[in-house]
Amino acid sequence: MQADRFSRIKSWQQRYVDEQKYPGSALLVKRGGEELFFHAAGLRNIEEQLPFSRDTLVRLYSMTKPVTSLAMMILLERGLFHLDAPLSEFLPEFSNMQALVPGATAISQTEPCPVPTLHQLLTHTSGLSYAFNPGLVPEAMETAEVLFKPGQGDLAPMVARLAELPLAFQPGSRWEYSVATDVLGRVVEAVSGKPLGQFFAEEVFAPLGMRETGFRVPAGAGNRFASLYTPLAGDAMALNSAETGADPLRLTDSWQTSPFQQADMHSGGGGLVGTLDDYMAFAEMLRHRGRCGDGIIISPQTADFMMQNHLPGEIAAMGPQSFAEQPMEGMGFGLGGAVVLNPARARCPGSVGDFSWGGIASTFFWIDRKLDLSVVFLTQLAPSSSYPSRPELKALVHGALTA
Template sequence: MRKYLQKNLVLALGLTLLISACDREEQVQRIIDTDAKSRLDSTLQAYVNSGNVAGISALIFEKDEEVYFNAFGYADRENEVPMDRNTIVKIYSMTKPITGTALMTLWEEGKFQLDDPLEKYAPEFANMKVYQGVDESGNMILVDADRPISIRDITRHTAGFPNRPDIPGLSEVMAEKDARSFENTLTLMAEKMGSTPLWFQPGAQWEYGLSVDVQAFLVERISGIPYAEYVQEKVLNPLGMAETRYFLPEKDRGRFAAAYNRSGEGQLTRIPDSTAHVFNYNHWPLTPGGFGLTSTLDDYMTFARMLVRKGEINGTRVLNPETVELMATSHLPDSVTERSWLPSKGRVGFGIDFAVRTDPPQGPEEMNGVVGEFFWDGAASTLFWVDPKNELVAVLFVQLFPYDGIGLHKNFRDAVYGKFIPDSAD
């Protein structure tokens, strides 16, 4: 009888623990549930099936656990190399948040303040002139800058650096200076930018441009260490991001995704590797902060998870929690009403190298997302975001030009969060 009672007691205890575990699981509400995984698979597969992308992959962590990975199509369609978890892609402007992280390690050390004039550390940017148009002879009309460019300006794209090919007079000067030539060092780049007039007064408007390249230069200037070495030592190595780099050695090029140009529905043309990969197949003097790195899904996810974990991962702290919060807070005042194409990203402001969602979407046509998320993307249509509210981080890899002309980012977000429902978007 005693053995019978003991046996039943063990069974009852086991059943209680099982029920308790199930209850706990139900209490943990997941964004990425079975329905979301199905939406994600069908959304990404459809882009490959339609011929609008050659290959695509995505990785999502929620509450510090991997909840989704899949890859569809080809990294190299012509040679039938599948898109995979270890595929290497060019992340283009997703380099920028990594640069911002490197810069803010110096801020934490008290090496500068955000509202310091840039010229305090970089006299190349002293006494800047500001473009006011051209006169009847086509000569530029210039005035003195109202105030110096601040470091905060170069972290939020309000410095005034020109970045368009159609500004009469000024665009010609930009082309002649060619500040972003791969043959320039960061110092030479800064000298050329500093001798080029600003397009608008510092702080007057938001305009994407070369600001983050200047951040890399500033890191180099303040630290006294070449930028590529500094970011390796302070960010990439501590995070174990061995697959994130400027130069790609021969042994790893078989995993390097090809780049494709889309000219119409289902019409993809491979961009020759000699063009698409010219930066990463060679060692160049320029080590830009705004573009240039290659990475893998897992490498970039490590970086994103560090951010959602407020600066620490795997026992390694890269930034303090207060610093991550500062970076993920919009620094754009309401007075900055001219924001170029930034509103196309959703109802966002801009922090330190991230767009920051300030308001929920108001309708299904708007970009989906959660207030408080911060994110950025890349020229080849890559995307990542950090959603602190749901402890969710997502990385989407593809190599598609021109930048997301197929609604990929919106549909991917809709697949993650579900379609917009009024009064529940936040």
């Protein structure tokens, strides 16, 4: 990389701050395991004028999903299940499933359907949905407060409440971003006999040295935990009724009063809090095909399996009707993240096989094993659909690679 090309990335980060798009951000790029670039800009806390720094703690939200998917791969390697197993084998409350009939106009218009498989949950083809998606099932989830928020109690009763609702469509017939990974977190608990947070801590975070990642802000972190901002006038997560407000950086979750300070919900779909270097350790493990130092989290073969496309083609061909963190054309989906199938179709520089995912607070990571590249970008603005920062960032990083 050349020095002037580094400066483009710094200027881009600063421009987002100057234009009041993001309060602040931090970016870390590694190539071949060596740090290639780090830069932080702006603030983690506008009210107290505290800088966004390398050790700033953020809400990772959906960047939790690859971690939960990795936990499933750890248990898969131990022979504790196979991916075509029905969910009801582990969570009996999902035994008698119903799905909305095509074109349903009421939540009561359902028909019997197969129980989703573990593989369908891992690939968001299970028929589950999210409350912020359009449709009858999301509306019912919102009404029943099946939201998996950090202050909503234990995981098990929330999953049981979800099981009382019908599926949005027949399993396997469509791709829809969903709380499926939260349900998989409960499967990890049922199979391992441990709370999800304990399993993560023992099987993932400790081996990787991720000392400040967990389902609540670590003790003693103080004001290193960033506040969350939104350009919307209402709920930052209410994507179906999003209205831009007068303040582009309205405080929506202060670090001091955030439910993440004392979170009790172990949301495998969006509950983790962590730092830049912690998540880079996770990304580097994936780039190393499951290895971490002298140890192994999962085998290289399982890591390759996880990061392959598991859909028949690209996401766009499976009729998605939901919000998603990534483009859908030119993109497939692995187990816990998106896979680049065709950079031209995705309209963004990259390599075939790039594995990535992001969170609703505009965080993002990707690994490119062809280029030995790992990139982690953190900020705290929701929703992530507010600005096209992810394709811009990928173009900047690839533009800075001169060999």
